[in-house]
Amino acid sequence: MHEIEIKAAVRNKEGLVNKLAELGCVFSEAITQDDTVYAKNVSSITEFVKNSLFLRIRAQSNGKVIFTVKHHEGRDANDPTGVPVEHELEVSSRDTMEQMLMLLDFKEAARVKKTRQKCLYKEWELCIDEVEGLGTFIEVEQMATFEEAEAIQKNIIDFLLSLGIEQNDIPAQRYDIALMEKSLA
DSSP states (O other): OEEEEEEEEOSOHHHHHHHHHHTTOOOOOOEEEEEEEEESOOSSHHHHHHOSEEEEEEEETTSOEEEEEEEOTTOOTTOSSOOOEEEEEEESOHHHHHHHHHHTTOEEEEEEEEEEEEEEETTEEEEEEEETTTEEEEEEEEEEOGGGHHHHHHHHHHHHHHTTOOGGGSSOOOHHHHHHHHHHO
16 A cells, blocks of 8 residues: 655644534644654765655654654655655664664664644544644645555645645645755755
């Protein structure tokens, strides 16, 4: 399965949350997530986005540590959004997982710290993220086949627009890339 995801910047969080509540959305308690993203080539942003394999260790405030692999098979280096195959599992030790990645020649590329609230709406998982150093975002995600990606992306964008998200805020850049660019500015 592929992770079909659209992320957008949020200019009015309270207004967005109110509109989602009117649709019946009930968000979870906020959880903090400390994500470290790894790749083989991290020498520059240009080289970083050319990687087809991205690994992430996510330490959450609830004590869980989640290891994620995102594979952008046949990805176009000029389109860093893509539709990756994603696999996740819980691991018992962030430090041990990181040591394993170093042995496999993966390097730390970015650190993303955020507070996240989630809910389910229709077939989507909705997340409202407060990302340290970047601001507020909404992320809408659905797992599906690659063949369904284009239609799902269109439906998600239409949904975001119906919530008052501005067109030029869709799609927002991946958090890791945005933070890497900001650190170089």
